[in-house]
Amino acid sequence: MASTSRFTKSVPFTPKRPLSSASSSELARSLATPSVLGTAKKFKAALSSESRLRTTTVPKPRPGTPTKKSLDAPRPRTPGTPRAQSPMMFMNASEMDVSRVDPEEALVDYQTVDAADVSVEVDESLLNDYGNEDKVLVSIRIRPTTAHTAWDSSVPRSIKLQPQHTKTTATTPPEFHFDEVLIGSENKPVYNAVARSHVCAAMDGYNSVIFAYGQTASGKTFTLSGNEDQPGIIPRAMKDVFSYIRRTPTREYLLRCSYLEIYNETIYDLLASPSSSAAQPVQIQGNGILVPLREEVVTSLKSVKEVLERGERNRRTASTDWNERSSRSHSVFRLVVESRERGAEKAESGRQTPGCRPPTPGGPRLQTLGGRSVQTSVLSLIDLAGSEKATSDKERTREGKYINTSLLTLGSVIGTLAENAAKNKTDHVPYRNSKLTRLLQPSLSGDARISVICTINPDIGAITESTSTLLFAQRIKKVQLNAKKKEVVDTDALIERYRKEIEDLKARLAEREAEAPARNRRLSAREQIDESKAMKDLNSRIQQLTKLILTSQTVDESKGDESRPASPSKVDFDMSQYQLQQELLATRRQIDSQSTQILSLEATLLARPELPPDAPETEKDKLIAEQGKTIRELEIVVRGYEENLGEPLRAVREDVEKEWMGKLDEEIKKREEGEAWAAELVRQLEKEKKLRIKLEEERRALAAFVSKFDALGLGGGGPAVSKLKPPKPTPGGAAATFAERRAATFSVGPSIVEDTEYAESPVRLDMLANSRAQPSLLEQMPEEEWSLLMDDASFELSMDPPLGKPKGLGKRADSPVKEVLRMKENIPL
Ligand SMILES: Nc1ncnc2c1ncn2[C@@H]1O[C@H](COP(=O)(O)OP(=O)(O)OP(=O)(O)O)[C@@H](O)[C@H]1O
Numbered sequence: 001m002a003s004t005s006r007f008t009k010s011v012p013f014t015p016k017r018p019l020s021s022a023s024s025s026e027l028a029r030s031l032a033t034p035s036v037l038g039t040a041k042k043f044k045a046a047l048s049s050e051s052r053l054r055t056t057t058v059p060k061p062r063p064g065t066p067t068k069k070s071l072d073a074p075r076p077r078t079p080g081t082p083r084a085q086s087p088m089m090f091m092n093a094s095e096m097d098v099s100r101v102d103p104e105e106a107l108v109d110y111q112t113v114d115a116a117d118v119s120v121e122v123d124e125s126l127l128n129d130y131g132n133e134d135k136v137l138v139s140i141r142i143r144p145t146t147a148h149t150a151w152d153s154s155v156p157r158s159i160k161l162q163p164q165h166t167k168t169t170a171t172t173p174p175e176f177h178f179d180e181v182l183i184g185s186e187n188k189p190v191y192n193a194v195a196r197s198h199v200c201a202a203m204d205g206y207n208s209v210i211f212a213y214g215q216t217a218s219g220k221t222f223t224l225s226g227n228e229d230q231p232g233i234i235p236r237a238m239k240d241v242f243s244y245i246r247r248t249p250t251r252e253y254l255l256r257c258s259y260l261e262i263y264n265e266t267i268y269d270l271l272a273s274p275s276s277s278a279a280q281p282v283q284i285q286g287n288g289i290l291v292p293l294r295e296e297v298v299t300s301l302k303s304v305k306e307v308l309e310r311g312e313r314n315r316r317t318a319s320t321d322w323n324e325r326s327s328r329s330h331s332v333f334r335l336v337v338e339s340r341e342r343g344a345e346k347a348e349s350g351r352q353t354p355g356c357r358p359p360t361p362g363g364p365r366l367q368t369l370g371g372r373s374v375q376t377s378v379l380s381l382i383d384l385a386g387s388e389k390a391t392s393d394k395e396r397t398r399e400g401k402y403i404n405t406s407l408l409t410l411g412s413v414i415g416t417l418a419e420n421a422a423k424n425k426t427d428h429v430p431y432r433n434s435k436l437t438r439l440l441q442p443s444l445s446g447d448a449r450i451s452v453i454c455t456i457n458p459d460i461g462a463i464t465e466s467t468s469t470l471l472f473a474q475r476i477k478k479v480q481l482n483a484k485k486k487e488v489v490d491t492d493a494l495i496e497r498y499r500k501e502i503e504d505l506k507a508r509l510a511e512r513e514a515e516a517p518a519r520n521r522r523l524s525a526r527e528q529i530d531e532s533k534a535m536k537d538l539n540s541r542i543q544q545l546t547k548l549i550l551t552s553q554t555v556d557e558s559k560g561d562e563s564r565p566a567s568p569s570k571v572d573f574d575m576s577q578y579q580l581q582q583e584l585l586a587t588r589r590q591i592d593s594q595s596t597q598i599l600s601l602e603a604t605l606l607a608r609p610e611l612p613p614d615a616p617e618t619e620k621d622k623l624i625a626e627q628g629k630t631i632r633e634l635e636i637v638v639r640g641y642e643e644n645l646g647e648p649l650r651a652v653r654e655d656v657e658k659e660w661m662g663k664l665d666e667e668i669k670k671r672e673e674g675e676a677w678a679a680e681l682v683r684q685l686e687k688e689k690k691l692r693i694k695l696e697e698e699r700r701a702l703a704a705f706v707s708k709f710d711a712l713g714l715g716g717g718g719p720a721v722s723k724l725k726p727p728k729p730t731p732g733g734a735a736a737t738f739a740e741r742r743a744a745t746f747s748v749g750p751s752i753v754e755d756t757e758y759a760e761s762p763v764r765l766d767m768l769a770n771s772r773a774q775p776s777l778l779e780q781m782p783e784e785e786w787s788l789l790m791d792d793a794s795f796e797l798s799m800d801p802p803l804g805k806p807k808g809l810g811k812r813a814d815s816p817v818k819e820v821l822r823m824k825e826n827i828p829l
Pocket residue numbers: 001002003013026027028030031142143144184185186214215216217218219220221222223323325326327328384385386387455
């Protein structure tokens with residue numbers, strides 16, 4: 001992004017690599033003129049956090065800004081506000097930190113706004129036109145070029161690629177339609193079309209976000225900040241803010257600004273000193289509140305300019321291959337607008353309205369006075385860093401990676417939101433994947449009116465980037481919004497007002513009822529119907545006010561959570577099930593204690609000696625009667641409260657029950673499957689146990705048979721073994737045969753198991769593992785015993801077939817000993 005300084009010579013637009021488009025004459029003119037903010041010097045060199053620390057923090061002396069009024073000149077007074085002596089008039093910027101300012105002393109109203117601070121021409125019809133309430137206002141701005149433009153925007157509000165360029169892209173982009181497609185270097189029509197309605201919405205109590213998105217050097221900063229000839233959205237918006245205040249004599253305002261940047265995924269406070277901002281970056285808390293964040297109270301356009309200049313001085317810009325002064329960070333300028341009705345009542349400095357708590361981060365600073373509500377809204381003006389290709393500079397490439405990642409995340413967040421809105425889904429939105437989306441989360445999730453200006457470079461060489469910007473713009477158009485005004489009310493005063501009105505209405509009703517018989521005689525049938533309708537109306541107004549008292553109390557109880565908007569219609573349904581239950585419990589306790597109180601009061605009344613009907617009412621009696629009345633009234637309110645709570649509670653309970661029934665069914669199914677599996681396991685283990693026992697018995701029988709066999713001297717037809725005539729040794733010896741057998745055990749073992757019905761059993765793997773891990777009984781035999789046995793076997797084998805072939809062992813099926821031996825070796829025991 002580019003901006004020029006009045007302190008430095010304006011930097012000519014000299015890209016390192018020539019841009020494919022030559023700058024237009026307007027482009028050149030805009031570049032040669034100083035910035036409207038007039039002072040912001042952008043750093044041309046890379047600014048890492050460390051180098052930022054070294055940046056001088058002493059603000060340079062500024063020449064006077066061209067406002068018609070001197071700071072020292074006394075402002076016209078707001079009636080009842082002794083502001084002429086206000087210390088605010090003499091404070092310098094650092095003393096305007098909101099935490100050090102008494103908000104009552106920094107109020108702005110139609111009388112204090114300087115005529116020079118307001119927009120000259122105001123189109124009144126635009127003031128209440130906030131654009132489409134539930135859709136994002138999406139506009140395209142095409143940067144002027146003297147080269148051939150690749151895009152055709154001749155049809156209003158649409159843009160498409162010139163036919164001769166469609167083949168240059170892999171997929172032909174379609175014709176795009178947006179709320180506005182703007183061309184040229186004039187910033188005023190751009191402001192009117194894309195920003196003014198949102199600035200007005202912010203002044204009227206809605207959170208509003210305006211952001212510029214686009215490829216590097218496509219004109220985002222030009223659109224938002226502009227220059228002296230062509231002031232951009234930010235300076236024009238600030239003028240409109242003061243114009244709005246000047247045109248609204250019924251309200252008074254407290255304005256506070258903050259200015260941040262997201263650089264390499266860290267949020268820096270541009271209004272804090274660079275050293276403290278680097279040492280303590282801004283964190284986003286769970287409720288979206290930014291801490292620590294410096295907020296400056298502003299009372300005039302001049303003070304807004306000072307804040308902007310200070311922030312601009314700390315911004316990171318650098319020269320890239322495409323933009324001489326490219327923004328290397330996303331910058332967010334926020335104006336918090338608090339307002340309340342002007343009234344006769346004025347807060348004394350430091351006074352706390354009953355029930356009003358000291359300001360919490362993110363909460364309003366203005367106090368609610370005399371039942372007047374305080375509206376709070378935030379206007380955010382965001383200049384995103386430009387998406388870009390890899391650059392020739394290493395540091396730029398690193399920054400570019402962060403920039404592109406956060407823009408990609410913004411793209412995927414917008415994509416998911418659009419998809420959710422289109423298909424009525426609630427898929428997870430990856431806000432947390434980048435600081436930018438985390439910061440924008442409240443706005444993107446529907447809490448704000450949003451206007452997006454997507455800037456494109458129309459050159460042929462930028463077709464791919466421009467198409468990608470247009471696709472982003474198309475997606476964000478689908479995002480659904482639901483911005484609501486945020487109001488906080490002084491419930492004590494409000495309740496008092498309602499109570500008074502109820503009293504009035506009751507008196508009027510009683511009067512009408514008393515006159516009714518006499519009056520009805522005079523009235524025609526039709527008039528009687530009208531009369532009873534009027535009385536009905538009075539009754540329903542009383543009921544309505546009683547309900548309002550109830551809602552105001554709800555609002556009052558919610559004051560602890562300042563971050564939550566406390567609008568009378570929202571409060572009940574915003575609460576979690578737990579909160580609702582807690583409230584219900586507290587209310588029940590309150591009813592109980594009030595019932596006890598009523599009983600005791602009634603008992604006291606009964607215990608009093610009867611008074612003659614004409615006895616004068618003492619003060620005490622009066623008080624008791626009043627209290628009794630209040631208690632009865634409260635009972636009505638609490639009953640209404642319970643009725644109101646009943647529905648949301650039932651809905652919450654149903655939801656929770658539904659969710660948990662599903663989970664319970666799943667758990668039961670899982671448990672049943674587990675039980676079936678365990679039963680099967682037990683069955684298999686039993687079988688295995690039986691098999692083992694059987695095999696053990698067979699082994700014993702075999703051992704007995706072998707020893708009997710030996711004792712009888714039977715050698716399978718060969719010569720009897722005797723000490724005089726020992727058998728011929730087998731080539732390789734018993735050890736070789738042992739090794740062969742061992743190998744055969746491993747190769748044959750599994751197949752036996754696999755043949756069994758245990759193939760599918762959960763114990764199958766264990767058995768196989770055991771078969772490999774545990775030696776067979778034959779292997780466990782002492783060496784001498786084994787040699788003896790093998791000598792016998794090898795003696796037999798030496799007859800037929802040839803030795804050394806393990807298969808031959810199997811072929812001698814006629815030998816029961818060898819058959820059993822083979823079986824024994826292959827089956828693990
Ligand atoms: N509509 C326009 N009319 C005249 N000049 C323009 C226009 N748009 C952009 N420019 C000029 O083009 C240059 C680049 O614009 P700018 O700095 O606003 O781009 P950017 O999108 O903010 O870039 P980056 O993302 O790199 O910061 C500037 O010199 C600017 O004055």
